[in-house]
Amino acid sequence: MKLKLRIWRQSSADAKGRMVSYELDDVSEDASFLEMLDVLNERLIAEGDDPVAFDHDCREGICGACSLVIDGQPHGPQAATTTCQLHMRKFKDGDSIDIEPWRAGAFPVIKDLVVDRSAFDRIIQAGGYISAPTGTAPDAHAVPIPKQDADAAFSAAACIGCGACVAACPNGSGMLFMGAKVAHLGLTPQGQPERATRVLGMVAAHDEAGFGGCTNTGECAAACPKEIGLDVIGRLNADFRKAAIRAA
Amino acid sequence: MSTDLQSRTAARPAKRAPKPTGPWRSNIGLKIAMAVSGVLLVLFIIVHMAGNLHVFEGREEMNAYAHGLRTLGEPLLPHETVLWVLRVGLIVLAAVHIWSAVVLTRRSLAARPVRYHSRKPAKGESRHAVATMRWGAAVLVLFVAWHLLDLTFRTVNPVKDVPDAYGAVVATFSPERWPVTVFYLLALVALGFHLRHGVWSAVQTIAGPDTKWRKRTQAVALAVALVVVVGFAIVPLSVTFGLVK
Amino acid sequence: MSIDYYREGEPVADTKAPAGPIEERWEKRRFSGRLVNPANRRKLRVIVVGTGLAGASAAATLGELGYRVANYCFQDSARRAHSIAAQGGINAAKNYRNDGDSVHRLFYDTVKGGDFRSRESNVHRLAEVSTEIIDQCVAQGVPFAREYGGLLDNRSFGGAQVSRTFYARGQTGQQLLLGAYQALQRQVAAGTVDLHTRHEMLELVIADGKARGIVVRDLVTGEISTEIADAVVLATGGYGNVFFLSTNAKGCNVTASWRAHRKGAYFANPCYTQIHPTCIPQSGDHQSKLTLMSESLRNDGRVWVPKAKGDQRHPADIPEDERDYYLERRYPAFGNLVPRDIASRAAKVVCDEGHGVGPGGLGVYLDFADAIARLGKPAVEAKYGNLFDMYERITGENPYERPMRIYPAVHYTMGGLWVDYDLSSNIPGLFVTGEANFSDHGANRLGASALMQGLSDGYFVLPNTISDYLADGPFEALDETHEAVVAARKEVDDRIAFFLNNDGDRTVDSFHRELGKIMWEYCGMERTDEGLRKAIGLIRDLKAEFYKRVKVTGKAEELNQQLEKAGRVADFFELGELMCIDALHRTESCGGHFRAESQTEDGEAKRDDDRFSYVAAWEYGEDAPVLHKEALVFEYVKPTQRSYK
Numbered sequence A: 001m002k003l004k005l006r007i008w009r010q011s012s013a014d015a016k017g018r019m020v021s022y023e024l025d026d027v028s029e030d031a032s033f034l035e036m037l038d039v040l041n042e043r044l045i046a047e048g049d050d051p052v053a054f055d056h057d058c059r060e061g062i063c064g065a066c067s068l069v070i071d072g073q074p075h076g077p078q079a080a081t082t083t084c085q086l087h088m089r090k091f092k093d094g095d096s097i098d099i100e101p102w103r104a105g106a107f108p109v110i111k112d113l114v115v116d117r118s119a120f121d122r123i124i125q126a127g128g129y130i131s132a133p134t135g136t137a138p139d140a141h142a143v144p145i146p147k148q149d150a151d152a153a154f155s156a157a158a159c160i161g162c163g164a165c166v167a168a169c170p171n172g173s174g175m176l177f178m179g180a181k182v183a184h185l186g187l188t189p190q191g192q193p194e195r196a197t198r199v200l201g202m203v204a205a206h207d208e209a210g211f212g213g214c215t216n217t218g219e220c221a222a223a224c225p226k227e228i229g230l231d232v233i234g235r236l237n238a239d240f241r242k243a244a245i246r247a248a
Numbered sequence B: 001m002s003t004d005l006q007s008r009t010a011a012r013p014a015k016r017a018p019k020p021t022g023p024w025r026s027n028i029g030l031k032i033a034m035a036v037s038g039v040l041l042v043l044f045i046i047v048h049m050a051g052n053l054h055v056f057e058g059r060e061e062m063n064a065y066a067h068g069l070r071t072l073g074e075p076l077l078p079h080e081t082v083l084w085v086l087r088v089g090l091i092v093l094a095a096v097h098i099w100s101a102v103v104l105t106r107r108s109l110a111a112r113p114v115r116y117h118s119r120k121p122a123k124g125e126s127r128h129a130v131a132t133m134r135w136g137a138a139v140l141v142l143f144v145a146w147h148l149l150d151l152t153f154r155t156v157n158p159v160k161d162v163p164d165a166y167g168a169v170v171a172t173f174s175p176e177r178w179p180v181t182v183f184y185l186l187a188l189v190a191l192g193f194h195l196r197h198g199v200w201s202a203v204q205t206i207a208g209p210d211t212k213w214r215k216r217t218q219a220v221a222l223a224v225a226l227v228v229v230v231g232f233a234i235v236p237l238s239v240t241f242g243l244v245k
Numbered sequence C: 001m002s003i004d005y006y007r008e009g010e011p012v013a014d015t016k017a018p019a020g021p022i023e024e025r026w027e028k029r030r031f032s033g034r035l036v037n038p039a040n041r042r043k044l045r046v047i048v049v050g051t052g053l054a055g056a057s058a059a060a061t062l063g064e065l066g067y068r069v070a071n072y073c074f075q076d077s078a079r080r081a082h083s084i085a086a087q088g089g090i091n092a093a094k095n096y097r098n099d100g101d102s103v104h105r106l107f108y109d110t111v112k113g114g115d116f117r118s119r120e121s122n123v124h125r126l127a128e129v130s131t132e133i134i135d136q137c138v139a140q141g142v143p144f145a146r147e148y149g150g151l152l153d154n155r156s157f158g159g160a161q162v163s164r165t166f167y168a169r170g171q172t173g174q175q176l177l178l179g180a181y182q183a184l185q186r187q188v189a190a191g192t193v194d195l196h197t198r199h200e201m202l203e204l205v206i207a208d209g210k211a212r213g214i215v216v217r218d219l220v221t222g223e224i225s226t227e228i229a230d231a232v233v234l235a236t237g238g239y240g241n242v243f244f245l246s247t248n249a250k251g252c253n254v255t256a257s258w259r260a261h262r263k264g265a266y267f268a269n270p271c272y273t274q275i276h277p278t279c280i281p282q283s284g285d286h287q288s289k290l291t292l293m294s295e296s297l298r299n300d301g302r303v304w305v306p307k308a309k310g311d312q313r314h315p316a317d318i319p320e321d322e323r324d325y326y327l328e329r330r331y332p333a334f335g336n337l338v339p340r341d342i343a344s345r346a347a348k349v350v351c352d353e354g355h356g357v358g359p360g361g362l363g364v365y366l367d368f369a370d371a372i373a374r375l376g377k378p379a380v381e382a383k384y385g386n387l388f389d390m391y392e393r394i395t396g397e398n399p400y401e402r403p404m405r406i407y408p409a410v411h412y413t414m415g416g417l418w419v420d421y422d423l424s425s426n427i428p429g430l431f432v433t434g435e436a437n438f439s440d441h442g443a444n445r446l447g448a449s450a451l452m453q454g455l456s457d458g459y460f461v462l463p464n465t466i467s468d469y470l471a472d473g474p475f476e477a478l479d480e481t482h483e484a485v486v487a488a489r490k491e492v493d494d495r496i497a498f499f500l501n502n503d504g505d506r507t508v509d510s511f512h513r514e515l516g517k518i519m520w521e522y523c524g525m526e527r528t529d530e531g532l533r534k535a536i537g538l539i540r541d542l543k544a545e546f547y548k549r550v551k552v553t554g555k556a557e558e559l560n561q562q563l564e565k566a567g568r569v570a571d572f573f574e575l576g577e578l579m580c581i582d583a584l585h586r587t588e589s590c591g592g593h594f595r596a597e598s599q600t601e602d603g604e605a606k607r608d609d610d611r612f613s614y615v616a617a618w619e620y621g622e623d624a625p626v627l628h629k630e631a632l633v634f635e636y637v638k639p640t641q642r643s644y645k
């Protein structure tokens, strides 16, 4: 199939960027979106141009590295699918496709389509863990966990930290990501002792990183490749309320 | 061919949003403040709307109701005390609500300094909120200002006689002043959208995960919005169309 | 064999492994190893390269103990290390099912599964530690699957007769890694670990015979810097990407290990490669990686090919009697559940004979029609729905209606840097953990054992053994002007300058693809003397062409993904050659290494314990590698020939 691409090119963090057009003639329907970009890059290198930089690693939809806004939608048009799992058969011959980086103040562009998502790591550092130094653990069966809780914790823990939620959010908010972690840890008995300090610390780090506030529009959940639901934000809010009242 | 986007992404957001200090100044803290004040305002709005319906009982009843508001608590308390307590409460609520909305909105704008080149249709569960909450709020601010000048202080109302609430309503929505009615209705549309999202959003903000009852809460929010809009709209419409004179 | 390819050197021995009853060895070693006083730990710096299960767990634990840790990964976040992709599960000898499992049985199964090419002491320790791993992970909040009673669920995995595999839906690696990542981030916040993401180690610094540091490139700015420490731990993962197409993440590479190897670290058993039978076949030349479909699919799917060669009919139009259910036919006892290597090779055989289906005839059917008829579609959906969805996303075909197409793909590399019982390489101060070392899986890894090994190394083994070495530290301070540092940096600078200045015309990927094809063809599922010799020649020629014609655009001082790839592919060339030499010298078949010359009459792998019961530890040599043999002794598990008939 033939495609017209318009891709955000920006040579470095401080450089000015712009949308640049490319045409590809012979794209296989079976190629993944990133393989289509590989083909473009092979051509650009052969022509002596700088290939398009983009983040990727597992190409299986689990590492959370890939991060393209395709026609205005983080991870593109297919629901519950990361960019690397999106295949060209979802597009039509002759389509023109816009490809842009995640846009958020907290995710500055490094080059082309590559952004800096280290703010997510800083949120986790501020409390997104259970303090369990190696060697201190009781037997795994010491505390049973009701299956529903374990399943709900798992569903929240499925977040891959890709940042599509932030990219989709009109407020550049990281609440879905943060809510997923708060919900995961808060749903396990092991997570209870630090529940209050965790949420206060993470929210402070979130705001400090320059993410915006949530207005419950739901764009994040609609973009999330792992189908993390808005309920994790409700959980986050409730945990926060309790912790903040207690802290006051 | 290439199109320039005006912007480049700085390493840090260009406009630093106001620094939050302490949990209640955080994005979630302010949102809770906005939700709690919002919910109280909703209660006020519903009571206010119910009060307005006294118009249909005629001038006597309506003015008696308005008088009742002023003499609430008498003779235990001096004239208009309760009313002023309520008014101050309302002012505080509105101040908290608007202040938190402004701070959060500024932070949100700073958090998304660069727009996408290609715009997508919104997909979110409450996608209309993106389009309606903020402009709706602006309409509401203008409306509240007009509304106070019109029916509270009577600055722009032909009927200056304060105890004659009925007269003021009939005068302001009289058929020849139809633009006032139109503006009132426009504000109601904004309020309706504001509540349709706001009431559900406030529940999500205050009450916690709502997986099980989200659909129901959203339905309740829609119902509240419809009741409020219809309940308020029927008064000026009745006057403008001559059903109440 | 011809002396040209390699030379044989002195045997090598694992001097740290304690003797005595096997159940007591780990305890003994922990007691005999020296400790570092808590106050002194703060003065000791340890570099950990890698944030996968093996690296993140080690860095977090060393940080908790009070060492000053510098941790590196090339991804933008530590959480994205390749371990995140593991699906199936993690083994542990908990015997929660009361089905006869025990530390000894896990030990036994692992030694046997490794086709008697691993060390008993190491494997026993792994089995002992396995139970603590599960406790540790649960304490961190890892959401393992549970039963209605609230206790942990287990499943049987990879043909094991006991249910000892713990899992978190199909995302076990992700959940385990997030546990380790969170523990790591806690130490970052506590100030004990300096974490450097988007940094790639490009050289090892050895001073006075000890590993003392690394040279790294900041992948964003291109800045080259040196980190000096008292010990260096490599937890840099496997090298399956030498084949270009594999189930590994795109970034997986051998550079860290290979740089250490070039500086003297032995590389053990490089030819042991695990090929996984159930992957989605290649769809065309654009293919950049292969995706694993969980092995559990073989529990209900039936594998077949058309009896007629080149049969292009729609699978539904091929009548029952024109289908060859070759696994059921050849292995009536185990049928579709034969071990990975056997299933893989059988698929290759039928495809080589021309029965393959799909693009290029490289695929066999995995058919669920019977399962759907027997269990009903909802039951099949409940079990495999996620996998079916994934298959459909990638291929555009609906596996409920049309059998899946699968083909084997490179999945895991058992070989790696040689380490002793303490996980120390032969270079003092250089430790190696996780898939990067060669230690515990012998010639073949059992399903759900890599995660176990990575976490065992990182949480429990290394933090206990490294103190014996660090007890001699802190070592003499080194600075940027030390000749070893200057030399290492110069090597890095020169390599980068070479690539950027080379006046070439071919992309790095085009070379990598070609190398991968050679490796797959001659050093893949089936290896022959002739093929391997040919491959060595082809690799040498291609490598020469690479240095002449490779083209890398851009600058050194920026994010330059082509430059990153070029360095990795350069190292893959040298590794590929060593893999072929190792495969050539090992004329037996064992585990993931099948030499066509060494098979039984029914085409099964034939070991040669008399000649090959050893670890092949290769030393780098400018002209030819030097082979050091470490003899393997079996005191507890008697070697037997596998049979799955």
Ligand SMILES: Cc1cc2nc3c(=O)[nH]c(=O)nc-3n(C[C@H](O)[C@H](O)[C@H](O)COP(=O)(O)OP(=O)(O)OC[C@H]3O[C@@H](n4cnc5c(N)ncnc54)[C@H](O)[C@@H]3O)c2cc1C
Pocket (backbone or CB within 6 Å): C049, C050, C051, C052, C053, C054, C055, C072, C073, C074, C075, C081, C082, C083, C084, C085, C086, C087, C088, C089, C090, C172, C173, C199, C200, C201, C202, C235, C236, C237, C238, C247, C248, C249, C252, C253, C255, C256, C292, C411, C412, C433, C434, C435, C436, C447, C448, C449, C450, C451, C452, C454
């Ligand atoms: C698809 C798939 C499914 C699997 N499923 C299972 C399973 O179900 N059960 C099981 O037990 N095993 C499974 N495995 C195997 C298992 O996942 C891996 O063997 C294991 O995770 C390896 O962990 P590691 O920590 O050693 O290395 P990795 O997770 O590969 O981590 C390597 C780290 O080193 C860093 N690194 C590498 N080179 C450099 C460098 N030069 N400079 C700086 N940093 C560097 C990387 O950034 C990364 O952080 C699976 C493997 C695959 C491919």
Ligand code: HEM
Pocket (backbone or CB within 6 Å): A214, A215, A216, B031, B034, B035, B037, B038, B039, B041, B042, B045, B097, B098, B101, B102, B105, B129, B130, B133, B134, B137, B138, B140, B141, B144, B194, B195, B197, B198, B199, B201, B202, B203, B205
């Ligand atoms: C007149 C009566 C009003 C009522 C009853 C009301 C009610 C509410 C409620 C319940 C919310 C939801 C809080 C949450 O997000 O959880 C809300 C949100 C909001 N309100 Fe109001 N509000 C009123 C007037 C105003 C006015 C005058 C403004 C003007 C600044 C305003 C601005 C906002 C904003 C900006 C939001 C957040 C919007 C969003 O979610 O995107 N409101 N309001």
Ligand code: SF4
Pocket (backbone or CB within 6 Å): A158, A159, A160, A161, A162, A163, A164, A165, A166, A176, A177, A180, A220, A223, A224, A225, A226, A227, A228
């Ligand atoms: S919540 Fe969803 S969209 Fe956000 S980071 Fe996690 S997986 Fe990505």
Ligand code: FES
Pocket (backbone or CB within 6 Å): A055, A056, A057, A058, A059, A060, A061, A062, A063, A064, A065, A066, A082, A083, A084, A085
């Ligand atoms: S590349 Fe890993 S999720 Fe897309």
